[in-house]
Amino acid sequence: MPFKVTRGQIVARGLSNRCPNCGNRTLFKKGTLFELNRECPACGLKLEKDEGFFLGSMSLNYGITVLFFLVPVLLLYLFSLISGLVASILAGVGAIVVPVLLYRSSRSWWLMNYYVFLPQHLPANRATAPGEDENI
Numbered sequence: 401m402p403f404k405v406t407r408g409q410i411v412a413r414g415l416s417n418r419c420p421n422c423g424n425r426t427l428f429k430k431g432t433l434f435e436l437n438r439e440c441p442a443c444g445l446k447l448e449k450d451e452g453f454f455l456g457s458m459s460l461n462y463g464i465t466v467l468f469f470l471v472p473v474l475l476l477y478l479f480s481l482i483s484g485l486v487a488s489i490l491a492g493v494g495a496i497v498v499p500v501l502l503y504r505s506s507r508s509w510w511l512m513n514y515y516v517f518l519p520q521h522l523p524a525n526r527a528t529a530p531g532e533d534e535n536i
């Protein structure tokens with residue numbers, strides 16, 4: 401039995417910072433940049449599963465910052481394309497600015513990652529999950 405919310409929809413919603421269950425832009429509290437809602441105001445999906453659930457998003461954020469920003473700066477320095485001073489300034493500023501810029505997306509990507517692997521945990525998919533079909 402196919403899911404109501406497919407993995408493709410979960411990925412699309414995750415990449416655009418939307419609720420994986422209903423697709424509304426309700427992950428973060430209105431008027432705030434960094435405050436995540438505990439649950440989706442539109443559908444009630446619990447966004448923070450457990451305490452520490454979003455530690456993974458911080459690791460993801462750190463990994464992306466290192467891989468796509470700090471390593472290229474290091475390579476530019478090692479190939480003598482930029483000086484050590486410029487590399488230090490870029491790395492120092494980038495190590496602060498890039499994680500801040502990725503904060504919202506990394507939370508959404510982490511939530512997306514969870515539901516891509518466990519789409520049956522979405523409330524919208526529960527009725528159609530194997531063994532829980534209402535028509536049986």
Ligand SMILES: [Zn+2]
Pocket residue numbers: 419420421422423424426440441442443444445
């Ligand atoms: Zn929702």
